[in-house]
Structures are given as structure tokens and as C-alpha cells.
Amino acid sequence: MNTPHNSHPPALFPAILASSIHDMKNSLGMVLSSIDGIVERKPTDHGYLLTLEEVARLRYEAARVNDNLMQLLSLYRIENSHYRPMINEVFVCEFLDEAIASNHAIIQSYGIEAQLHCQEELNWYFDPMLVSGVINNVVTNSLRYTSSRVELSATVEDEYLSIRIEDNGSGFPPAMLAVNGYQEQTSIDFYSGQTGLGLYFSAIVAKLHRNGERCGSIRLSNGGRLGGGCFELLLP
Amino acid sequence: MSDITPEAIAEKRFLIIDDFDQFRQYLRQLLRSIGATQIEIAQDGKQAIELLQSHHYDVIYCDYNLGPGSKDGQQLLEEARQRRLINELTIFIMVTVENAMDMVMGAMEFRPNDYLAKPFNKQLLRKRLVRQMEHQQVLQPLLLLQRDGNLPQAIELCDLLAEENPHYALSLQHQKGMMLLKLDRYGEAISLFQSILYSRPIGWAQMGLAESLYAQGDLERAEGIFTKIIRDNPSMVTAYDYLAQIKWRQEKLAEAEAYLLKAVNVSPKKVQRQEWLARIALQNEHIELAESAARAVISYATNSIHENINHYARLATIQARRGDELGASETMALARRQFREEGSPTLKLVQANLKYKRGDLAGASAILDELDLLSRSREDLLAEFLLSLADTELMVDRRSEGKALLERIAENHHDDDRILEEIHYLFRKYGMDDEGRDMVERVKQRIIELNNHGVAMARKGNMSGALQHFRGALEKMPNNVTINVNTLQVLFRAEERVQLLSENIELARTCMQRLQKQTYPHPKLPLLQSQLNKILTGTATP
Numbered sequence: 001m002n003t004p005h006n007s008h009p010p011a012l013f014p015a016i017l018a019s020s021i022h023d024m025k026n027s028l029g030m031v032l033s034s035i036d037g038i039v040e041r042k043p044t045d046h047g048y049l050l051t052l053e054e055v056a057r058l059r060y061e062a063a064r065v066n067d068n069l070m071q072l073l074s075l076y077r078i079e080n081s082h083y084r085p086m087i088n089e090v091f092v093c094e095f096l097d098e099a100i101a102s103n104h105a106i107i108q109s110y111g112i113e114a115q116l117h118c119q120e121e122l123n124w125y126f127d128p129m130l131v132s133g134v135i136n137n138v139v140t141n142s143l144r145y146t147s148s149r150v151e152l153s154a155t156v157e158d159e160y161l162s163i164r165i166e167d168n169g170s171g172f173p174p175a176m177l178a179v180n181g182y183q184e185q186t187s188i189d190f191y192s193g194q195t196g197l198g199l200y201f202s203a204i205v206a207k208l209h210r211n212g213e214r215c216g217s218i219r220l221s222n223g224g225r226l227g228g229g230c231f232e233l234l235l236p
Numbered sequence: 237m238s239d240i241t242p243e244a245i246a247e248k249r250f251l252i253i254d255d256f257d258q259f260r261q262y263l264r265q266l267l268r269s270i271g272a273t274q275i276e277i278a279q280d281g282k283q284a285i286e287l288l289q290s291h292h293y294d295v296i297y298c299d300y301n302l303g304p305g306s307k308d309g310q311q312l313l314e315e316a317r318q319r320r321l322i323n324e325l326t327i328f329i330m331v332t333v334e335n336a337m338d339m340v341m342g343a344m345e346f347r348p349n350d351y352l353a354k355p356f357n358k359q360l361l362r363k364r365l366v367r368q369m370e371h372q373q374v375l376q377p378l379l380l381l382q383r384d385g386n387l388p389q390a391i392e393l394c395d396l397l398a399e400e401n402p403h404y405a406l407s408l409q410h411q412k413g414m415m416l417l418k419l420d421r422y423g424e425a426i427s428l429f430q431s432i433l434y435s436r437p438i439g440w441a442q443m444g445l446a447e448s449l450y451a452q453g454d455l456e457r458a459e460g461i462f463t464k465i466i467r468d469n470p471s472m473v474t475a476y477d478y479l480a481q482i483k484w485r486q487e488k489l490a491e492a493e494a495y496l497l498k499a500v501n502v503s504p505k506k507v508q509r510q511e512w513l514a515r516i517a518l519q520n521e522h523i524e525l526a527e528s529a530a531r532a533v534i535s536y537a538t539n540s541i542h543e544n545i546n547h548y549a550r551l552a553t554i555q556a557r558r559g560d561e562l563g564a565s566e567t568m569a570l571a572r573r574q575f576r577e578e579g580s581p582t583l584k585l586v587q588a589n590l591k592y593k594r595g596d597l598a599g600a601s602a603i604l605d606e607l608d609l610l611s612r613s614r615e616d617l618l619a620e621f622l623l624s625l626a627d628t629e630l631m632v633d634r635r636s637e638g639k640a641l642l643e644r645i646a647e648n649h650h651d652d653d654r655i656l657e658e659i660h661y662l663f664r665k666y667g668m669d670d671e672g673r674d675m676v677e678r679v680k681q682r683i684i685e686l687n688n689h690g691v692a693m694a695r696k697g698n699m700s701g702a703l704q705h706f707r708g709a710l711e712k713m714p715n716n717v718t719i720n721v722n723t724l725q726v727l728f729r730a731e732e733r734v735q736l737l738s739e740n741i742e743l744a745r746t747c748m749q750r751l752q753k754q755t756y757p758h759p760k761l762p763l764l765q766s767q768l769n770k771i772l773t774g775t776a777t778p
Contacts, residue, residue, distance in 0.1 A: 066355065073334075081502070082470040087439055089406045094367060101359035121403060125436050129353065211437070 013079055020068045020197045027061040027068075034058055056109035060144050063106075067137040071201040074133060078204065085127035085208050092161065093118040095128065096152045099135045106143045114143070117153040124154075124161040126209055126235050134202045138165050138231050141198065145169045149226055160214075160234045164224070171222035171229045179203065179220055202233065211236040240366045242271025248294040248369075250275045253284045253312070254331065255303035259354075263297060263361075270362045280306035281539065288321040295365070296322070297352070300332040307540050311505065314346045315541050318757070324379040327368045374401055378411070385762025387415045406432070413444045418759040422448045439465075443474065455482050473503040480512070485657060487664075489520050500529070507533055507542040514550060518557070519661070527554045545575045546620060549582035553624075556590050564590060581610055582621055585628060592632050600632055608637055611644070615714040616753075619649060623658050630666045639668075639675070646676050648715040650683040687718060690726070699730035707743060717758060720747040728767050735771050744768055 034057065038048050077083040093116070100107070100114050107114050142150045146167030153164045179199055199218070206216035214236040224230030250272050254260050260277050267275055276291070278284035280302050287293075300309040307315070309330050316322045330348040350368055352361070372379065378397060381390035394412040398405040409432060416425035429445035432438055446461035459482050465475040476499035483492035496513040504510070510532045517526035530551040537543045548571030555564040568583050577583070588603040607625055611617060622645050629638035642659050649655040656676055663672025686709055693702040706723040713719065724747050727735060734740060748768055751758055758764075 084469045084471070086469065087437065089438070091403070094363075098360055098363055101363050102357060104357055104359045123403070123406070125438065129351075132353075 013076070016075060016197060016200070017072065020072055023197065024065045024068050027064045030061045031058055034061075052109045052111070056106050059105045059109065060140065063103075063140050067133070067140065068197055070133055071137070071197055074130060075201060075204065078208070085130055085205075087125050087209075088128055089123055089125055090128050090131075092122040092124050092154045092163075093120050095132070096135070096154060096163070099132065099139045099152065102136055103139055103143055106140065110143060111148075112143055112146060113149045115149070115151045117151065119154075122154060122156070124156075124235065125211075126161075127205075130205045130208075131233070131235070134205050134233060135163065135165070137198050138202065138233075142167045142169075142229065142231070146228060151226060160216075160236055163233045163235075165231045166224040166226045167228040168226035169228040172220050177220050177222070179218065206233055206235065209235050240369045244369065245271035245365070246273045248272065248274065249292065251278065251284070251287060251291075251293040251296045251298075252276070253278045253281075253296065253302065253309070254299040255279055255301070255306065256299070259299075266358050266361050269358060270365070281308075281312045282306065284312055285315065285321070288316055293322070293326060295327045295329070295368075297329050297331055298348075300330055300334065305539075308505070309348075310346070311540055313348060317346055318541065320762075324382045325372070325376075327372065329364070329368070371404070374404065375408075378408075382415075383762065384766050385760065385764070387419055387759065387763075391415050391419075406438075410440055413441070417444065417447060417451070420451070422452045426452075437468075439469065439472070443472070446475070446478065450478055450482065455485060458482060471502055473499050473506075473509075476502070477509060480516075484516070489516060492516055493520055493522065493525075497525075500532075504532060505536050507537045507540065510536065511547070511550075514554070518554060523554060523558050527551070527558065530554050545571050545577060545580055545582050546618065548574070549580075549586050549621075549624075552583075552586045553589055556586065556593060561590065561593075581607055581617060585621070585625055588628055588632075592628075597632065601634070604629060604632070604634060604637070608641065611641060615750075619645060619652075619655050619715075623655070623662065627662055627665075630662065635666075638662075638666075639671075642672070643675055643679060644713075646679040647683065647713040650680050650716065651718055683713070683716065683718070687722060690719075690722060694726045694729065699726055699734055702726045703730070703734070703740060703743070710743075710747075715750060717751065717754065720750050721758065721760060721764070723747050724751075724764050724768065728764075728771070741772070744771070 034054060038050060038054070041048055074083070096116055096118055100116060103114075106112070139150065139152070142165050146169040149168045151164075151166045153166075155162050176196075176199065199220075202218050206218050209216040216233070216235045219232040219234065221230045221232070222228070250267055252260050252263050252267075252275065254263070257279070260279070264275050264277065276287060276293075278287050284298070298309045298312060302308055302312070309332075313328055313330070316328075322328060327350070328348045330351045331354060332351060333354050350364060352364060375397065378390055378393050381387075381393060391412055394408045394415075398408040401408075409428060413425055413428050416422075416428065425448045426445060429441045429448065432441040433445065442461060442465050446458050446465065449455075449461065450458035459479065462475045462479050462482070465472050466479070476495045480492045480495040480499070483489070483495060493513065493516045496509065496516060499509055500513055510529050514526050514529035514533060517523075517529060530547070533547045534551060537547055548567050552564040552567040552571070555561075555567060564586065568586060571580070571583060572578060584603050584607060588600045588607070591597075591603070592600040604625075608629075611622055611625060622641060626638045626641045626645065629635075629641060642662065645655065646659055659676060660669075660672055663669055663675075686705075690702045690705045690709070693699075693705060703723065703726055706719055706726065709719050710716070710723065724744060727740060727744050730740075745768075748765065751761055751764070
């Protein structure tokens with residue numbers, strides 16, 4: 001029996017919109033003020049000098065804005081035009097490799113060691129566009145908050161595909177870990193707690209993927225293989 | 237790793253289609269940095285088609301959005317595939333700002349090879365391109381067979397390739413399923429789709445199963461699956477189209493219209509869908525809906541292969557029906573200017589309708605006499621026009637002319653269920669349901685016997701006799717697809733000296749032209765084309 005697609009109250013989208021606009025303004029504000037700061041410097045013959053850290057930050061903030069916009073659009077379509085996941089066969093190894101490739105600039109600039117652990121023949125079935133929206137965003141954040149390493153891995157456990165993104169940073173704050181308990185309800189509390197748009201989007205996308213009675217979910221934890229944060233996406 | 241080197245990339249011809257100049261430059265730069273040397277650019281749909289007509293490209297990056305005055309990427313892809321400006325070996329990548337699959341993956345028939353969501357970086361671009369090129373390499377023998385229209389062999393190759401490349405097993409099953417459908421091998425297609433659905437509710441397998449059941453005539457089961465598809469995935473537009481067809485077949489016109497309306501709300505740009513909505517709305521006497529759909533047809537058909545004077549005629553007819561004579565005249569004037577066709581039969585038919593509405597029966601009859609004569613002498617008039625003509629003949633009570641015309645249409649399209657349904661509809665509308673069914677049955681029988689007779693002669697080796705027989709048949713029913721196809725097939729099996737007789741070459745060319753004009757290209761068309769080319773260039777093997 002499918003649950004009704006309208007699993008959250010209609011008042012939620014305006015709250016999501018307001019909150020993410022706030023978020024995006026912050027990110028763009030950072031970009032703008034960084035650039036203003038750079039302009040204050042003495043230009044060399046080749047232009048302004050930027051540190052690796054500065055480039056990575058600019059890239060990160062801009063990517064956040066892009067991710068926010070994409071997630072908003074997807075949530076809007078899911079809500080209003082009843083967009084549902086288009087299940088396709090996905091080559092998981094290549095899929096995760098692309099998430100790393102898309103974040104190349106940050107990886108280079110921060111000097112992160114990014115690794116992928118996945119069997120070549122692993123195929124699974126999900127909406128690649130929606131899920132890449134989730135994964136890319138999580139990877140971007142991992143790269144930002146890790147110390148030096150990020151690991152992506154995928155295995156099949158209990159007939160679920162488990163995609164894990166782990167880092168060796170200082171882990172998730174308690175407010176974010178609270179997500180784990182909230183997934184049954186997608187209420188305003190869940191959203192407007194400091195979980196942020198990214199996690200909300202991830203939870204929705206996971207839940208929309210169903211196979212029979214089972215549906216997907218996300219799990220946050222600290223520790224993992226690298227001792228920092230561990231984000232897990234489970235897809236049936 | 238892979239053996240797709242920069243040198244391999246340098247050998248490929250690239251085409252970038254995007255209306256945003258900065259992006260075109262950016263993508264060109266990226267492609268150069270990964271090894272590409274042959275890169276051309278188009279800034280909108282029109283330019284793209286011009287380039288595609290005169291050049292061959294291996295890889296095409298096309299933005300879904302090409303600006304307000306142009307067709308979009310999906311429409312461009314459909315046109316390019318339908319007109320065979322690109323083939324199975326071309327890699328077509330849809331570039332999009334959308335993050336939703338349905339917008340870019342389109343109808344099953346016209347999917348791009350891959351999509352690329354903006355923004356993307358060089359690393360992602362390279363990985364995707366390499367992946368597509370590797371995929372192509374592995375599938376090349378299959379793609380070549382498909383390009384040459386040799387579907388039966390292509391189907392067998394699928395199984396072999398799947399064994400050698402288990403990674404691609406499912407996508408090869410997809411290809412196989414689609415080809416089985418094209419060849420009307422429904423039983424096998426159904427087994428294939430069912431075996432996939434046993435493990436996973438994969439979208440294309442559900443659609444394939446439902447389409448097969450529909451094609452077999454099992455409307456109830458097909459309806460069940462299509463309904464489930466749209467419940468799980470309200471943006472699967474093609475499912476709505478089929479549901480509308482099923483309701484149409486079941487003579488439930490209001491429900492058919494409702495499904496089409498839903499479909500059009502999800503995806504308004506497909507011209508044929510709007511056309512159909514206009515026609516059904518008209519039949520349901522929903523004149524306002526019919527008019528807005530008719531207008532949508534014209535607006536979306538502009539700048540595309542669907543542009544046609546019939547669309548204006550349809551709108552004018554609806555306006556006349558609404559009593560808006562001024563509007564109807566304006567539409568016709570616009571059509572004449574647009575198409576520069578003074579004596580267009582379609583517009584003349586609208587005139588006849590208008591005259592009849594005004595009470596000028598004599599004037600209407602005069603035009604109808606003229607059009608009736610045309611329908612016997614010209615073979616290039618579309619079935620849709622002829623059906624409208626028959627409708628008008630019956631409306632003004634010229635029963636014998638109307639019925640005779642419907643019989644001629646049935647002869648030319650005895651195996652086209654859509655058209656036969658329309659014929660049934662007209663007989664029903666004018667209270668001659670049984671008579672209509674009898675006539676269609678008789679015609680079908682007659683044509684089947686005619687075909688069998690010719691085929692039997694060919695089987696016995698009497699190719700010249702068979703050709704003569706089919707030539708005669710074609711004089712009576714020049715547009716009958718089956719007869720045209722059989723004529724060509726007989727010719728291909730004949731001895732060389734028979735093939736090379738000038739009247740037979742002429743006949744073959746004519747048959748081919750007729751087949752090429754069909755709205756829904758015959759699955760055997762590419763194969764027939766390549767066989768005919770071999771004869772014409774003298775490279776045929778007996």
C-alpha cells in the first residue's frame with residue numbers, strides 16, 4: 001500500500017523556501033565579501049593572488065548555492081507536479097566516482113585524500129538524478145569539514161544498497177544526529193531544527209525510493225571507519 | 237582503466253548546440269582540453285538542423301533549452317532521429333539545468349544516450365564521454381545491425397553480448413525488448429518484460445509490457461498496467477496517451493479526452509497529442525477545449541517538422557463550428573500566407589463547410605465534387621484529410637460519395653488500426669454502424685487475399701508475375717503500406733535482370749517514397765532502404 005505522496009503539510013514549503021533563501025544569501029554574501037577582500041589587495045602582474053584555502057572556500061560556497069537551488073526545485077516539483085523517482089539501473093561504482101570527479105576543485109585545493117570502495121559490478125536501481133543531488137551535496141560538505149580524508153563506499157546489506165560517505169573530521173553536531181529519530185515524521189520540527197535543507201532533501205529522496213513495502217532512509221553517525229562523520233544512504 | 241585516449245577523442249566530430257554563447261565557448265574549451273579537435277557549434281534548433289543535414293557528427297551536446305524562438309532539445313532530437321539525420325551510432329547528450337529525469341529522458345522512443353546536468357566540470361565531462369564511448373565500442377556490432385535495419389540479427393546478438401558483458405545485461409535486455417516490439421513479436425516481448433519485472437519494478441519494462449499487451453489487443457490488462465504506471469509516476473506521459481487510445485477504442489470518448497488533458501498538462505509540447513485532443517474534444521462537442529488545443533498545435537508545430545496546413549484547417553473548422561466565421565476566414569488567410577498555397581484542398585474543404593453552414597448547399601456540393609475527383613486522382617492526400625472529407629460528405633447527406641470514399645481509405649490502410657477506428661467512428665456517427673463494420677471486414681478480407689495471392693506467386697518463384705500483380709493492386713490502393721512493402725520484398729528476391737528493368741526500378745522508387753512519407757515509419761524501412769540502395773548502385777548480391 002503506497003502512502004499518500006503528500007506526506008508533509010503544505011505549510012512546509014514556504015518555511016523551506018524562506019530558510020534556504022536565508023542560507024543562500026549567507027553563502028553568496030561570503031563569496032561577495034571574499035571577492036571584495038581580494039580586490040583590496042595589491043594586484044601583481046598576473047592579477048590578484050589567492051590562497052588555495054580561499055579558492056576552495058569560494059568554490060564550496062558557490063556549490064552550496066547551486067545545491068540549494070537544485071534541491072528547492074526538486075522539492076517543489078515533488079510537491080506540486082508529483083514528481084516521483086524514475087527508477088533506472090545505475091552502475092554504482094561509476095556513479096560514486098562521478099561524485100568525486102564533480103568535487104575535483106575542492107579536493108585539489110584542500111589537498112584531501114578521496115577514496116572509493118565499491119565493487120565494479122555493483123548495479124542498483126534508483127533515480128540517478130535525484131540521488132546524485134543528495135550524494136554530491138553530502139560529499140561537498142564532507143570535504144569542507146573533514147581533516148584530510150573522505151571515503152565513499154557502497155555495499156549491499158540486507159537487500160538495501162548502503163552508500164556511505166565518511167570523513168576524519170570532528171563529526172556531526174548533536175542537532176544533526178537528531179535526524180535519525182525523525183524520519184517517520186516529516187514535520188516542521190524535523191525540518192527547521194538545525195538540520196538544514198540538504199538533510200531534509202536527502203531524507204525525502206530516500207523515503208521516496210520504495211520497493212514493495214520497504215523504503216529508503218538516511219542515517220548519520222559519528223566514528224565510522226575514519227573516526228569523523230558518517231553519512232549513510234539506504235536504498236531498497 | 238580505459239583505452240579511450242585523447243587521440244581517440246580527437247577522431248570524433250563534435251557538435252555543440254546551445255543558445256548561450258558563453259556556455260558554447262566554455263564547453264568547446266573543455267572539449268579541447270580533453271583532446272577534441274573537431275568541434276562545431278550551432279546556436280539554435282534551426283542552425284543545428286542545417287548542420288546535421290550536411291555533416292555527420294559522432295557526439296552531440298545539445299541543451300534542452302534553446303531559447304524562445306527555437307525548438308527545444310527534445311524536439312530537435314526527435315526530428316533528427318525521425319529524419320535519420322543522426323543514427324544509432326551517434327552519441328546524443330542532452331545538457332540541462334533540470335534535475336528531474338522526466339524532462340530530459342522524454343518518451344521511450346526518443347531518449348538521448350545520456351544527460352549532463354549543468355553545472356559540470358572537466359572531470360565529469362570527460363568521465364561521462366569516456367563512459368559513452370566505451371559503451372559504444374562494446375555495442376558497436378549491435379548498433380551497426382540496428383542502423384542497417386537488420387533487427388532479427390540484432391536481437392540475437394543481444395543475448396550474445398549480454399553473456400560477454402554481464403555489466404550491460406539489463407540495458408541489452410532493454411534494447412532487445414524494444415526491437416521485439418518493433419517486429420511485432422509480442423509473445424517474446426511479454427516474456428522478456430515479465431522476467432525483468434519479477435525482480436524489479438523498472439519503468440521501461442512496465443511500459444514495454446503494457447505496450448505489448450495493448451498491441452496484442454488485450455486492452456484490459458494493458459489498461460491495468462498503464463494505470464499503475466501513472467499512479468506510481470504521474471509524469472510518465474506516454475502511459476496517458478495509451479490510456480486515451482484504449483478508451484477511444486472502447487468508445488468512451490469522455491474518458492479518452494480526460495486522459496489526454498492530463499497528458500497535455502504534464503507535457504504540452506507534443507504536437508500529435510494536442511492534435512488528438514483537439515479532434516476528440518470536437519467529437520465530444522467541447523468546442524472551447526478543441527479550439528485551445530487546435531491553437532496549441534499551431535503554436536508548437538511552428539518551426540518543426542510537424543508544420544502543416546492541416547492544422548490551420550482544423551482550427552478554422554472549429555471556429556466555423558463555433559459560429560466564428562470571421563475567425564475562420566482569418567485563420568485561412570493566415571494559412572494561405574504561411575504556406576503560399578492558394579488552391580489547398582484542406583482549405584477548400586473548410587470553405588465547403590462554411591458554405592454548408594450558411595445554407596449554400598449547391599456551393600458546398602460543387603467544392604465537394606472537385607475534392608472527390610482530387611481524392612481519386614491524387615495519391616498524396618493525407619488519410620486525415622480524406623477522413624474529414626468523408627465526414628463532410630456524410631454531413632451534407634452525400635451518402636454514396638462518403639461511403640465510397642471511406643471504402644477507398646480502408647483499402648489503403650487495411651492494417652492501420654487507428655484509421656480503421658476513425659472509419660468506424662464516422663459510420664457510427666451517421667447511424668450506419670453495422671454497414672461500416674461489414675464494409676471494413678470485406679475490404680480487409682479482399683486485401684488479405686490479394687496479398688496472399690501475390691506472395692504465393694513469389695513463393696513459387698514467379699517474381700515477374702507477382703510484381704505484375706502487386707503493380708496492379710497499387711494502382712487501386714497506392715498507399716497501402718503492406719502492399720508497398722511486399723512489392724519491394726518481391727523485387728529484392730527477383731533475378732538481377734528483372735530487378736534492373738527500368739519499369740521495376742521506377743516502381744521500387746515509388747514504393748520507397750510512399751513508405752518514407754508515412755507518419756510512423758515502418759520498422760523494416762531502414763533495411764528496405766539499404767537493400768534498394770544496393771540494387772541502385774549495382775552492388776546487390778543475388
